[in-house]
């Protein structure tokens with residue numbers, strides 16, 4: 001995904017997201033890239049350093065220079081905020097673990113001592129239970145679950 005800083009012949013600066021430079025060039029040649037402000041298709045690409053996608057984080061200067069287009073065919077939404085990545089990571093853990101609820105401490109202990117099959121589990125443990133598990137050398141990890149996910153789990 002290429003994020004390009006573009007400018008129309010009237011001086012409106014805006015951002016366009018394209019699969020590649022070639023995609024941009026071909027859409028530009030076909031007159032498909034237009035200014036979100038005035039629909040001008042005489043667009044030039046500004047030089048800009050490559051950067052990471054940081055969601056909505058924008059430098060103040062850039063935010064001021066780029067009017068937010070309400071709808072532009074050049075833009076595609078990308079889910080890349082830190083919250084979105086966290087949600088994905090947590091979902092992955094949830095998908096790979098068995099929910100043993102408040103039997104967590106018992107199950108973790110049984111697994112550790114070979115009384116039951118090793119597997120990924122999740123559940124609730126009190127602070128005391130967690131400390132006891134750690135004292136016994138049983139690995140326990142906190143799993144902060146985003147509020148939005150918690151609701152869908154119950």
Ligand SMILES: [Zn+2]
Pocket residue numbers: 008009010011012035036037038039040
């Ligand atoms: Zn314009």
